[in-house]
Amino acid sequence: xxxxxxxxxxxxxxxxxxxxxxxxxxxxxxxxxxxxxxxxxxxxxxxxxxxxxxxxxxxxxxxxxxxxxxx
Amino acid sequence: xxxxxxxxxxxxxxxxxxxxxxxxxxxxxxxxxxxxxxxxxxxxxxxxxxxxxxxxxxxxxxxxxxxxxxxxxxxxxxxxxxxxxxxxxxxxxxxxxxxxxxxxxxxxxxxxxxxxxxxxxxxxxxxxxxxxxxxxxxxxxxxxxxxxxxxxxxxxxxxxxxxxxxxxxxxxxxxxxxxxxxxxxxxxxxxxxxxxxxxxxxxxxxxxxxxxxxxxxxxxxxxxxxxxxxxxxxxxxxxxxxxxxxxxxxxxxxxxxxxxxxxxxxxxxxxxxxxxxxxxxxxxxxxxxxxxxxxxxxxxxxxxxxxxxxxxxxxxxxxxxxxxxxxxxxxxxxxxxxxxxxxxxxxxxxxxxx
Amino acid sequence: xxxxxxxxxxxxxxxxxxxxxxxxxxxxxxxxxxxxxxxxxxxxxxxxxxxxxxxxxxxxxxxxxxxxxxxxxxxxxxxxxxxxxxxxxxxxxxxxxxxxxxxxxxxxxxxxxxxxxxxxxxxxxxxxxxxxxxxxxxxxxxxxxxxxxxxxxxxxxxxxxxxxxxxxxxxxxxxxxxxxxxxxxxxxxxxxxxxxxxxxxxxxxxxxxxxxxxxxxxxxxxxxxxxxxxxxxxxxxxxxxxxxxxxxxxxxxxxxxxxxxxxxxxxxxxxxxxxxxxxxxxxxxxxxxxxxxxxxxxxxxxxxxxxxxxxxxxxxxxxxxxxxxxxxxxxxxxxxxxxxxxxxxxxxxxxxxxxxxxxxxxxxxxx
Numbered sequence: 001x002x003x004x005x006x007x008x009x010x011x012x013x014x015x016x017x018x019x020x021x022x023x024x025x026x027x028x029x030x031x032x033x034x035x036x037x038x039x040x041x042x043x044x045x046x047x048x049x050x051x052x053x054x055x056x057x058x059x060x061x062x063x064x065x066x067x068x069x070x071x
Numbered sequence: 072x073x074x075x076x077x078x079x080x081x082x083x084x085x086x087x088x089x090x091x092x093x094x095x096x097x098x099x100x101x102x103x104x105x106x107x108x109x110x111x112x113x114x115x116x117x118x119x120x121x122x123x124x125x126x127x128x129x130x131x132x133x134x135x136x137x138x139x140x141x142x143x144x145x146x147x148x149x150x151x152x153x154x155x156x157x158x159x160x161x162x163x164x165x166x167x168x169x170x171x172x173x174x175x176x177x178x179x180x181x182x183x184x185x186x187x188x189x190x191x192x193x194x195x196x197x198x199x200x201x202x203x204x205x206x207x208x209x210x211x212x213x214x215x216x217x218x219x220x221x222x223x224x225x226x227x228x229x230x231x232x233x234x235x236x237x238x239x240x241x242x243x244x245x246x247x248x249x250x251x252x253x254x255x256x257x258x259x260x261x262x263x264x265x266x267x268x269x270x271x272x273x274x275x276x277x278x279x280x281x282x283x284x285x286x287x288x289x290x291x292x293x294x295x296x297x298x299x300x301x302x303x304x305x306x307x308x309x310x311x312x313x314x315x316x317x318x319x320x321x322x323x324x325x326x327x328x329x330x331x332x333x334x335x336x337x338x339x340x341x342x343x344x345x346x347x348x349x350x351x352x353x354x355x356x357x358x359x360x361x362x363x364x365x366x367x368x369x370x371x372x373x374x375x376x377x378x379x380x381x382x383x384x385x386x387x388x389x390x391x392x393x394x395x396x397x398x399x400x401x402x403x404x405x406x407x408x409x410x411x412x413x414x415x416x417x418x419x420x421x422x423x424x425x
Numbered sequence: 426x427x428x429x430x431x432x433x434x435x436x437x438x439x440x441x442x443x444x445x446x447x448x449x450x451x452x453x454x455x456x457x458x459x460x461x462x463x464x465x466x467x468x469x470x471x472x473x474x475x476x477x478x479x480x481x482x483x484x485x486x487x488x489x490x491x492x493x494x495x496x497x498x499x500x501x502x503x504x505x506x507x508x509x510x511x512x513x514x515x516x517x518x519x520x521x522x523x524x525x526x527x528x529x530x531x532x533x534x535x536x537x538x539x540x541x542x543x544x545x546x547x548x549x550x551x552x553x554x555x556x557x558x559x560x561x562x563x564x565x566x567x568x569x570x571x572x573x574x575x576x577x578x579x580x581x582x583x584x585x586x587x588x589x590x591x592x593x594x595x596x597x598x599x600x601x602x603x604x605x606x607x608x609x610x611x612x613x614x615x616x617x618x619x620x621x622x623x624x625x626x627x628x629x630x631x632x633x634x635x636x637x638x639x640x641x642x643x644x645x646x647x648x649x650x651x652x653x654x655x656x657x658x659x660x661x662x663x664x665x666x667x668x669x670x671x672x673x674x675x676x677x678x679x680x681x682x683x684x685x686x687x688x689x690x691x692x693x694x695x696x697x698x699x700x701x702x703x704x705x706x707x708x709x710x711x712x713x714x715x716x717x718x719x720x721x722x723x724x725x726x727x728x729x730x731x732x733x734x735x736x737x738x739x740x741x742x743x744x745x746x747x748x749x750x751x752x753x754x755x756x757x758x759x760x761x762x763x764x765x766x767x768x769x770x771x772x773x774x775x776x777x778x779x780x781x782x783x784x785x786x787x788x789x790x791x792x
Contacts, residue, residue: 014279016344017341017344017345017347017348018340018341018343018344018347019280019281019282019339019340019341019344020267020271020278020279020280020281020282020341020344020345020348021278021279021280022278022279022348023278040348
């Protein structure tokens with residue numbers, strides 16, 4: 001994601017979706033910075049993806065696997 | 072009806088059915104079910120004959136012992152210039168490909184231009200140059216043509232119609248009716264690029280991409296298969312409505328069940344990204360240089376190798392097979408291993424709200 | 426693509442499905458609120474992977490499906506005016522009004538345009554100062570920040586040729602209406618991840634307590650949905666009824682505060698009629714007095730009218746989760762995506778369209 005600064009409500013960024021880019025309004029994610037992953041809805045970023053939370057389910061799956069191996 | 076009204080009004084509400092179409096809608100040209108119904112209720116009753124009823128991209132007829140393929144197509148793409156090509160490339164490749172789908176070698180084309188008053192001469196020259204180049208690549212000649220100009224506001228800059236004739240130099244009957252259980256399905260590369268490339272430059276949906284249209288003539292690829300003795304039972308180019316619509320049409324004509332595997336269908340990452348944004352399914356997105364080939368299962372491996380060697384077949388893949396003599400049905404094993412029905416598109420795909 | 430592909434992984438999904446089978450001992454009925462989730466469930470066939478005694482009912486969370494008929498008729502009226510450019514999200518164009526849909530308006534010469542974002546409609550207004558540009562602002566809380574911004578920016582920029590036709594709806598009041606309805610069967614909810622991304626999930630806590638239903642804020646990918654179901658069933662089996670957050674990578678407890686602030690500046694809570702559910706108090710958003718001049722209904726002097734909706738189809742029962750699409754006599758016969766009787770057959774998020782597309786008509790009787 002790259003960011004073009006404007007007024008606080010016109011803050012926009014270029015968001016990359018698997019190789020294609022679309023300009024997205026960043027007014028609602030003022031703390032977003034270049035490199036962040038964002039959730040986009042009808043042209044607006046509505047949240048920044050939390051990498052730690054995102055990894056949680058995979059840790060859970062891994063633990064399940066390890067438990068199975070012990071069993 | 073519910074008698075127990077409590078906090079919410081439990082009246083079942085729903086709209087009345089709409090009057091059956093009294094006007095032509097855009098979706099009537101969208102390659103989906105509505106267009107089929109237009110053909111079956113308006114065109115076929117008026118024109119029906121055995122050649123037309125072959126229901127293929129190009130019709131095959133025998134004239135003095137020579138088997139010829141004949142087809143026509145109109146090109147109204149907007150905007151006329153898009154990443155990877157223009158309306159001129161499409162007008163040649165589209166018709167060449169329709170001819171190729173009956174296994175013919177394309178020979179001659181006609182060109183009809185409908186131009187809107189005020190269309191830039193420079194743009195027209197560019198389109199014509201593209202047509203000339205594409206014709207040279209596909210080894211076809213324009214042998215007749217026509218030009219009409221309509222008042223400003225009565226056209227969309229430029230419309231082109233091309234018709235084409237090809238000659239058939241093999242003994243196979245290529246078409247849905249020849250499809251058999253066991254046939255293997257191959258595509259000649261990644262899907263969905265043309266539709267996304269055009270969509271990307273349309274007003275209102277602007278996004279930036281390096282995706283270029285896949286527009287290409289498929290005549291040499293088809294000739295490579297046939298001249299090497301591949302028993303191709305059916306060939307279909309994957310234009311409007313994409314792979315899903317093509318397979319549904321073939322399943323319908325051949326009365327078979329087709330099963331494909333999502334994980335084997337090549338789709339580029341950037342095309343998938345664009346589809347995520349727009350809420351599209353790449354299986355329904357248009358291509359202009361892609362085909363699906365139904366080949367005898369014993370020839371599949373050789374066909375794949377031959378296709379991969381052709382410049383327009385790098386990235387070819389086996390995507391499924393004909394599984395049953397009953398149908399019509401198209402199913403797809405999805406990414407998480409569950410089989411689902413792949414339906415035909417109703418109209419054009421619409422960008423959805425979330 | 427990162428954060429998408431790994432959530433569509435067969436192995437992970439299978440593993441959670443196995444766990445779900447292990448912990449499920451009783452029959453349970455769970456509703457996924459959001460149409461996006463319904464689409465994923467049916468597209469990926471998740472309903473066929475879960476234990477047989479779990480029933481998923483598809484909630485009213487498809488903005489296209491719940492927009493009331495009279496509003497479609499109003500949209501058709503406005504879009505038919507020669508001075509108007511009518512902008513809408515794509516899938517609203519096929520929703521049948523009492524006589525026409527917006528596609529038919531286009532076929533009759535109306536200037537109807539599909540936009541990706543409400544801000545694109547603002548742009549159209551700037552580029553066409555001689556035209557009246559109207560945006561059809563439908564949607565749940567997820568779309569409200571974007572629509573609020575469009576209204577706010579149009580006013581800031583002094584665009585006097587821009588207005589919006591508003592049909593915004595809110596999830597929690599609809600959930601309460603469903604739960605207090607006498608034929609309610611829903612025992613647990615998957616709340617909509619993107620709605621909660623905007624609004625947070627504190628407003629669900631009293632609902633979970635009052636009606637003793639577990640509510641799990643859930644994402645949209647197969648792995649998310651199966652995990653959401655798993656968390657919900659776990660609560661049901663253990664007799665708990667809490668609000669849990671499966672979609673924590675996007676949803677924070679308080680939601681997106683700047684977005685909520687702008688929504689509150691532009692919109693106020695109003696009663697709203699839902700297609701299939703009827704009028705629900707405090708269940709929608711309408712423009713605040715300060716933004717009244719942007720109200721398209723006012724600008725074009727549309728009188729309030731209500732349209733009688735004949736009961737041929739059972740969209741209402743489908744939207745309340747009382748009936749499955751295939752239990753409808755019209756499903757796949759008199760009602761298809763080409764000629765929809767009811768809105769759930771229109772949008773790809775609508776339960777009927779999703780069933781039609783991915784499950785076909787054949788097995789209808791067994792649905």
